[in-house]
Amino acid sequence: MTDVHAEAVRRALSAPLKFAYWVPNVSGGLVVSKIEQRTDWSYEYNKTLAQLAENNGFEYALSQVRYISSYGAAYQHESTSFSLALLLATERLKVIAAVHPGLWQPGVLAKWLATADHLSGGRAAVNVVSGWFKDEFTKLGEPWLEHGERYRRSEEFIRYLKEIWTSDHAELNGDFYRLHDFDLKPKPLASEGRPHPEVFQGGNSTDARGMAGRVSDWYFSNGNSLEGIAEQVTDVSEVAHVHGRTVRFGLNGFLVARDTESEARDVLREIIDKADRQAVEGFGAAVKQAGQATGDGKGMWQDSEFSDLVQYNDGFRTGLIGTPEQVAERIVAYKKQGVNLLLLGFLHYHEDVAYFGEKILPLVRELEAAELEKVG
Numbered sequence: 001m002t003d004v005h006a007e008a009v010r011r012a013l014s015a016p017l018k019f020a021y022w023v024p025n026v027s028g029g030l031v032v033s034k035i036e037q038r039t040d041w042s043y044e045y046n047k048t049l050a051q052l053a054e055n056n057g058f059e060y061a062l063s064q065v066r067y068i069s070s071y072g073a074a075y076q077h078e079s080t081s082f083s084l085a086l087l088l089a090t091e092r093l094k095v096i097a098a099v100h101p102g103l104w105q106p107g108v109l110a111k112w113l114a115t116a117d118h119l120s121g122g123r124a125a126v127n128v129v130s131g132w133f134k135d136e137f138t139k140l141g142e143p144w145l146e147h148g149e150r151y152r153r154s155e156e157f158i159r160y161l162k163e164i165w166t167s168d169h170a171e172l173n174g175d176f177y178r179l180h181d182f183d184l185k186p187k188p189l190a191s192e193g194r195p196h197p198e199v200f201q202g203g204n205s206t207d208a209r210g211m212a213g214r215v216s217d218w219y220f221s222n223g224n225s226l227e228g229i230a231e232q233v234t235d236v237s238e239v240a241h242v243h244g245r246t247v248r249f250g251l252n253g254f255l256v257a258r259d260t261e262s263e264a265r266d267v268l269r270e271i272i273d274k275a276d277r278q279a280v281e282g283f284g285a286a287v288k289q290a291g292q293a294t295g296d297g298k299g300m301w302q303d304s305e306f307s308d309l310v311q312y313n314d315g316f317r318t319g320l321i322g323t324p325e326q327v328a329e330r331i332v333a334y335k336k337q338g339v340n341l342l343l344l345g346f347l348h349y350h351e352d353v354a355y356f357g358e359k360i361l362p363l364v365r366e367l368e369a370a371e372l373e374k375v376g
């Protein structure tokens with residue numbers, strides 16, 4: 001373990017692990033499968049879910065951004081408006097809205113976030129996604145930049161968001177965006193340890209890792225093994241270290257916990273057996289094509305297999321399948337690699353989130369306390 005990785009692990013171990021859930025704001029749930037899912041993409045379902053989640057240990061919710069149907073999500077609610085609705089329906093939950101820099105101007109988004117922050121008492125956040133879905137851009141009439149350029153644009157976007165949130169005279173002359181003597185009023189709410197709304201990012205390629213190290217507050221990883229996440233924590237932390245920064249890490253995982261391991265494994269098998277094969281294969285082809293420009297094969301989905309892609313962010317690879325005890329142990333094993341937050345998806349959200357809060361979270365907290373005692 002390198003020194004910077006060890007430091008990231010130390011930081012992760014010093015605080016309780018945080019939990020986020022994927023907001024099911026697109027139809028079809030979080031798995032591309034014809035298995036029965038008692039998850040619904042409607043606002044009413046999501047409002048109850050958000051309230052349930054904040055009472056069952058979830059600090060964050062992450063909404064998805066999709067503008068058109070894509071391999072199994074025929075209907076999609078827009079991420080920023082949906083996020084605001086969830087903020088207003090809850091008291092403590094922080095809601096992270098996913099946005100594409102290619103489709104927003106930083107000044108306009110900075111303004112949206114400042115208002116959302118005031119309306120929610122400082123709980124608004126953003127997930128900057130650089131995009132994998134070419135059709136979405138071309139159908140909206142926007143150019144589809146190549147991979148490295150998408151990230152160069154995202155990095156400029158994040159720098160500018162932060163500049164606009166903290167400066168009274170933002171003067172920006174970038175390659176992608178310009179602003180002249182722009183004074184955002186009101187600024188978003190600042191508090192101890194949170195000078196402005198938190199900026200998360202999705203994407204795991206070398207470009208994404210560099211950008212996270214230089215400008216993002218949080219780095220989200222697709223589902224991955226312990227070794228896979230350790231490699232990303234190390235890479236990103238090394239860049240951050242050079243820039244005198246620290247970045248926190250969120251890991252995606254699809255969680256199936258049942259009272260016995262065999263029940264949980266049967267659920268996973270059924271999800272994969274009933275996969276919507278055509279949709280999964282179409283998605284696999286699109287995402288591999290999107291990352292091809294990276295050359296080094298490190299981007300999201302570059303080594304995903306059919307069964308991985310049934311959960312479209314490789315959530316099964318994290319292996320959160322089993323009894324509450326098994327899942328809790330696995331969760332804490334990730335924390336010991338430097339993970340600060342787990343981003344979870346479920347099959348039947350309402351039931352599974354309540355089960356998580358009742359059966360898994362207390363075990364996680366016990367294991368964390370034992371770990372803390374070990375390191376003194």
Ligand SMILES: Cc1cc2nc3c(=O)[nH]c(=O)nc-3n(C[C@H](O)[C@H](O)[C@H](O)COP(=O)(O)O)c2cc1C
Binds near residue numbers: 132208
């Ligand atoms: C946790 C997470 C959430 C993401 N959410 C979205 C999303 O809502 N919409 C979207 O188009 N892409 C989303 N992405 C994918 C990003 O667009 C990403 O930049 C793209 O897949 C390229 O990844 P790469 O850098 O690994 O090649 C997400 C990625 C992660 C890890």
